[in-house]
Amino acid sequence: MIPELGLFSLVLAFCLAIIQSFAGLAGAHWRKPEWLALVRPMATGQFVFVALSFGLLTWSFIVNDFSVEYVAMNSNTGLPTFYRIAAVWAAHEGSLLMWILAMSIWTLSVSWLNEEIPEVFRARVLGVMGLVNSGFMLFVLATSNPFVRLLPAAIEGRDLNPLLQDPALAIHPPILYAGYVGLAVAFSFAVAALIEGKVTSAWARWVRPWTLMAWIFLTIGIALGSWWAYYELGWGGWWFWDPVENASFMPWLMATALIHSLAVSETRGLFKSWTILLAISGFSLSLLGTFLVRSGVLISVHAFASDPARGLFILIFLGLCIGIALGLYIWRAPSLGSGAGFKVLSRESFLLINNLMLVVAAGLILMGTLYPLFMDALEMGKISVGPPYFNLVFLIPTLPMVLLLGVGMHSTWKRARWEPLRKRLKTPLLIAVPVALGLSFAWGRPSVLTFVGIFAGVWVILSAFSEIRERQEMGRNFFSLPRSMIGMLVAHIGLGLFVLGVTVTSVFSIEKDLALRAGDTVELAGYQFKLESLRNAEGPNFDAVEGMVTIRRNGKVVTTLYPQKRVYRVQTSPMTEAGIDAGWTRDLFVALGDDLGDESWSLRIQFKPLVRFIWLGALVMAFGGLLSMSEPRYRKIQKAEGVAP
Amino acid sequence: MSRFLAPILILVVLVGFFFIGLHKNPNIVPSPLIGKPAPQYELPLLLKPGETLGTEKLLGQVYLLNVWGTWCFACRAEHGVLMEIARQNIVPIYGFNSRDDPQKARQWLADLGDPYVASMVDTDGLVGIDWGVYGAPETFLIDQTGIVIHKLIAPMTMRIWHEDFLPLIQQLKAARP
Numbered sequence: 001m002i003p004e005l006g007l008f009s010l011v012l013a014f015c016l017a018i019i020q021s022f023a024g025l026a027g028a029h030w031r032k033p034e035w036l037a038l039v040r041p042m043a044t045g046q047f048v049f050v051a052l053s054f055g056l057l058t059w060s061f062i063v064n065d066f067s068v069e070y071v072a073m074n075s076n077t078g079l080p081t082f083y084r085i086a087a088v089w090a091a092h093e094g095s096l097l098m099w100i101l102a103m104s105i106w107t108l109s110v111s112w113l114n115e116e117i118p119e120v121f122r123a124r125v126l127g128v129m130g131l132v133n134s135g136f137m138l139f140v141l142a143t144s145n146p147f148v149r150l151l152p153a154a155i156e157g158r159d160l161n162p163l164l165q166d167p168a169l170a171i172h173p174p175i176l177y178a179g180y181v182g183l184a185v186a187f188s189f190a191v192a193a194l195i196e197g198k199v200t201s202a203w204a205r206w207v208r209p210w211t212l213m214a215w216i217f218l219t220i221g222i223a224l225g226s227w228w229a230y231y232e233l234g235w236g237g238w239w240f241w242d243p244v245e246n247a248s249f250m251p252w253l254m255a256t257a258l259i260h261s262l263a264v265s266e267t268r269g270l271f272k273s274w275t276i277l278l279a280i281s282g283f284s285l286s287l288l289g290t291f292l293v294r295s296g297v298l299i300s301v302h303a304f305a306s307d308p309a310r311g312l313f314i315l316i317f318l319g320l321c322i323g324i325a326l327g328l329y330i331w332r333a334p335s336l337g338s339g340a341g342f343k344v345l346s347r348e349s350f351l352l353i354n355n356l357m358l359v360v361a362a363g364l365i366l367m368g369t370l371y372p373l374f375m376d377a378l379e380m381g382k383i384s385v386g387p388p389y390f391n392l393v394f395l396i397p398t399l400p401m402v403l404l405l406g407v408g409m410h411s412t413w414k415r416a417r418w419e420p421l422r423k424r425l426k427t428p429l430l431i432a433v434p435v436a437l438g439l440s441f442a443w444g445r446p447s448v449l450t451f452v453g454i455f456a457g458v459w460v461i462l463s464a465f466s467e468i469r470e471r472q473e474m475g476r477n478f479f480s481l482p483r484s485m486i487g488m489l490v491a492h493i494g495l496g497l498f499v500l501g502v503t504v505t506s507v508f509s510i511e512k513d514l515a516l517r518a519g520d521t522v523e524l525a526g527y528q529f530k531l532e533s534l535r536n537a538e539g540p541n542f543d544a545v546e547g548m549v550t551i552r553r554n555g556k557v558v559t560t561l562y563p564q565k566r567v568y569r570v571q572t573s574p575m576t577e578a579g580i581d582a583g584w585t586r587d588l589f590v591a592l593g594d595d596l597g598d599e600s601w602s603l604r605i606q607f608k609p610l611v612r613f614i615w616l617g618a619l620v621m622a623f624g625g626l627l628s629m630s631e632p633r634y635r636k637i638q639k640a641e642g643v644a645p
Numbered sequence: 646m647s648r649f650l651a652p653i654l655i656l657v658v659l660v661g662f663f664f665i666g667l668h669k670n671p672n673i674v675p676s677p678l679i680g681k682p683a684p685q686y687e688l689p690l691l692l693k694p695g696e697t698l699g700t701e702k703l704l705g706q707v708y709l710l711n712v713w714g715t716w717c718f719a720c721r722a723e724h725g726v727l728m729e730i731a732r733q734n735i736v737p738i739y740g741f742n743s744r745d746d747p748q749k750a751r752q753w754l755a756d757l758g759d760p761y762v763a764s765m766v767d768t769d770g771l772v773g774i775d776w777g778v779y780g781a782p783e784t785f786l787i788d789q790t791g792i793v794i795h796k797l798i799a800p801m802t803m804r805i806w807h808e809d810f811l812p813l814i815q816q817l818k819a820a821r822p
Contacts, residue, residue, distance in 0.1 A: 277652060280652075284656075315660065315663050319656070319660045329652065330650060333649045373662060377665040377669065
């Protein structure tokens with residue numbers, strides 16, 4: 001009965017979403033106040049029934065209702081309750097339901113938190129959002145119903161994939177989906193603006209906080225996924241350029257570009273049609289990612305079980321969504337106007353470069369991701385594109401971008417002057433060069449590119465700080481700066497930390513694969529790793545062999561690590577649980593491999609300098625975004641501008 | 646005007662490619678061995694360690710070569726299907742026990758039944774490399790002259806057996822009775 005209620009709620013929510021779209025779009029077109037008044041209640045109702053549906057599926061997991069096929073496929077009585085809940089979004093059907101839940105939460109928020117937006121325009125936005133969400137609900141109802149019964153009921157479930165039995169990965173999908181779907185808000189604002197045929201700076205101000213929020217979720221979601229891959233997959237890598245990772249990274253790049261171009265549209269009324277195009281592209285890449293992950297057209301370690309019918313549905317949905325949006329764009333963009341001009345040396349120019357570089361980076365990643373598909377479709381053979389391609393092409397646009405960032409941050413709108421710019425940048429430059437040189441040689445002999453990478457990171461951080469110092473010299477308190485400005489500086493410091501972490505980790509990491517017996521000692525990067533002993537260990541739903549490795553430096557014990565090799569009982573798949581000693585300046589990483597017989601085990605030990613800066617940088621970026629979002633300007637009702645956008 | 650058209654053109658091209666891509670399976674990697682002679686090897690037998698078998702000795706018959714190991718979870722799922730195919734007595738199945746403990750492998754056959762005419766033992770996996778084995782289970786179809794006709798990288802199912810293997814086997818037998 002419970003699962004049927006869940007399905008019924010979803011059907012109801014679908015109907016409400018359809019009414020919401022119609023009332024919103026038609027009500028705005030024909031100016032019918034009584035239709036417009038329907039939009040908010042429908043959005044609220046849609047959320048209530050989606051949440052109910054999601055809650056009922058979760059309930060089926062908690063009580064181990066193995067008469068539901070989806071539960072039987074992804075859970076088990078031996079699974080701890082926390083993972084039973086996380087198992088709801090472990091596979092295709094449930095994760096789509098989570099996507100829909102995220103979308104209805106965004107819808108609810110837009111309908112209640114945007115009092116300053118004129119009702120007609122808000123109705124249009126919500127109308128578009130309703131269409132998008134009803135498309136996803138139809139997808140679930142037609143091809144991916146999670147409530148399907150299994151008759152006769154299974155006695156025991158097949159258990160959750162052991163790779164997913166991890167706290168970081170349990171919360172990674174909800175956050176990432178919130179980000180993906182959040183881009184639908186910017187998309188809907190863009191489509192609504194195209195329908196009205198007007199893009200004003202008020203419009204840009206409305207969209208900015210939503211875009212920032214989605215971007216924050218994406219940033220944290222991607223960082224979590226990368227952190228998980230680092231400690232759970234057992235290889236010590238943190239990014240693999242896998243199609244699914246790329247599918248999350250491309251929308252992030254687009255959202256980043258969008259945030260910057262919105263700044264120009266808001267402040268200067270420029271880049272209007274470009275901003276609209278970015279808003280459409282960001283969500284398009286989210287949809288594209290969904291398609292790639294779920295249709296099975298690409299090989300990926302993360303790919304969901306594929307089904308051509310599902311692939312076809314998303315492809316049609318994707319084509320319709322983006323096609324209509326771009327059709328509106330062709331119709332309206334030429335008349336949006338381009339506003340006042342700007343000089344070559346100005347903040348506008350630097351933001352334009354930032355935008356182009358980010359879009360080029362996303363484009364190159366898209367090419368690499370889809371290249372195998374193109375070749376196969378053209379009958380030119382099966383190939384795969386690996387990390388060397390991505391590492392190289394990603395650097396080409398992003399390295400100059402990061403180097404120019406320091407200058408861009410300090411230049412003024414419309415027209416910047418060389419003289420004050422040079423004065424401001426002299427100090428950070430004079431400090432950055434020796435600091436970068438010192439850091440470059442701290443771990444070994446650097447190449448020129450390594451130095452440039454480290455310099456870029458230090459340079460961005462220092463030039464962000466010099467902005468703060470500058471303000472203080474002008475006699476103003478740092479905290480009197482606009483929040484969006486502080487947020488920008490903090491986010492850029494985060495980027496600098498990230499660049500620093502990536503460069504140092506990629507170049508100076510050391511790893512060794514060894515065969516060790518209990519009692520053996522090896523040396524790596526000045527640390528002595530000793531495999532003390534091996535013993536059998538037992539978890540709630542797995543058996544493991546656990547190594548005990550003590551690490552000494554100059555005779556003093558630094559830490560003791562307990563890497564495990566686990567075998568989960570139900571799916572009998574072996575898993576590596578690495579032992580990691582995390583630190584600000586370096587990680588020590590020990591992963592237990594296989595029993596080689598004659599009492600020796602293969603071990604992989606690694607020394608990874610500054611690896612934490614990668615995720616720390618991402619978190620600082622997200623925090624910067626949060627600061628920007630708290631800008632009071634975004635919440636104030638500005639009647640003068642807001643009457644007719 | 647034309648610059649506003651570019652995005653939708655990109656979309657149309659992408660959607661076109663995706664549509665074609667939907668009808669292709671990226672996981673099928675054609676074996677370079679297909680249509681070529683099977684690699685030359687000779688390996689001891691699992692149940693009669695004194696005797697050996699290899700490409701040379703198997704010439705003159707159409708047969709299946711099934712790669713298995715007790716460490717391979719999907720092999721257990723496939724085993725019942727292989728038993729059924731063996732019962733049908735259409736082609737002999739030879740086992741290729743890969744990177745395994747012979748003791749455990751013999752126990753496996755004693756417990757689950759033995760669908761194989763004989764199983765060869767490739768303890769260190771070296772011959773498996775010649776065959777391009779990268780997982781298990783894998784099943785090869787080899788003709789009378791020792792040419793590899795077909796390869797399956799997945800557990801055998803009755804459906805695959807009927808749709809892919811049987812027609813090929815009937816052709817081979819019809820061509821050279």
